[in-house]
Amino acid sequence: MKLHASPASPYVRKVRVVAVETGLADRLELVAGELSPVKPNATLNASNPLGKIPALVLDDGTALYDSRVICEYLDTLHAGSRMFPGSGAARWTALRRQALADGILDAAVSARYETALRPEALRWADWVEGQRGKFRRALDALETEAGNFDETLDIGTIAIGCALGYLDFRYPDDGWRGRCPELAKWFDGFAARPSMKSTAPS
Numbered sequence: 001m002k003l004h005a006s007p008a009s010p011y012v013r014k015v016r017v018v019a020v021e022t023g024l025a026d027r028l029e030l031v032a033g034e035l036s037p038v039k040p041n042a043t044l045n046a047s048n049p050l051g052k053i054p055a056l057v058l059d060d061g062t063a064l065y066d067s068r069v070i071c072e073y074l075d076t077l078h079a080g081s082r083m084f085p086g087s088g089a090a091r092w093t094a095l096r097r098q099a100l101a102d103g104i105l106d107a108a109v110s111a112r113y114e115t116a117l118r119p120e121a122l123r124w125a126d127w128v129e130g131q132r133g134k135f136r137r138a139l140d141a142l143e144t145e146a147g148n149f150d151e152t153l154d155i156g157t158i159a160i161g162c163a164l165g166y167l168d169f170r171y172p173d174d175g176w177r178g179r180c181p182e183l184a185k186w187f188d189g190f191a192a193r194p195s196m197k198s199t200a201p202s
């Protein structure tokens with residue numbers, strides 16, 4: 001299977017962490033391409049008309065996207081513990097946590113594009129602050145439940161780990177650890193997993 005990827009993308013990282021945790025990493029061939037929201041990449045667009053990574057191309061040519069769909073697909077290919085709990089409260093908790101973590105990423109990546117890519121004269125400081133407000137509120141919400149994460153390994157905690165890793169990568173001055181000490185304690189342990197270490201952004 002070919003995975004359209006970039007070493008800095010936290011959404012790609014989520015897929016790669018799931019692949020490592022489920023023993024499927026060797027089956028993914030990473031395809032790196034030049035990516036920009038304003039410069040189309042024809043190879044990627046042929047797999048995902050939205051021009052977004054990650055996109056997974058199966059051996060029969062079928063393409064899957066986005067990261068949520070790819071992670072759930074990978075979870076059908078192995079016989080170990082499920083990353084997507086099948087039913088009940090565990091399932092809805094994992095999916096809600098994934099939605100919250102992906103929302104943190106959507107806000108953080110949007111603000112990053114605004115400050116790093118948009119021409120300076122067109123930047124909108126209030127909008128960037130609005131995006132930062134979204135991810136800070138979401139982190140505050142995670143802080144209230146981090147004490148319950150324990151050793152849980154599922155798509156919810158994986159997505160949260162990748163979101164926190166992205167904040168450390170692109171927002172090293174944010175200071176989220178000071179505001180969210182329980183979350184920071186949990187992340188210290190989670191970030192030491194081989195799946196997280198081997199997929200750290202660059």
Ligand code: BEZ
Binds near residue numbers: 006008009010112170
């Ligand atoms: C980044 O460089 O911050 C980035 C790269 C790909 C997707 C999202 C973010």
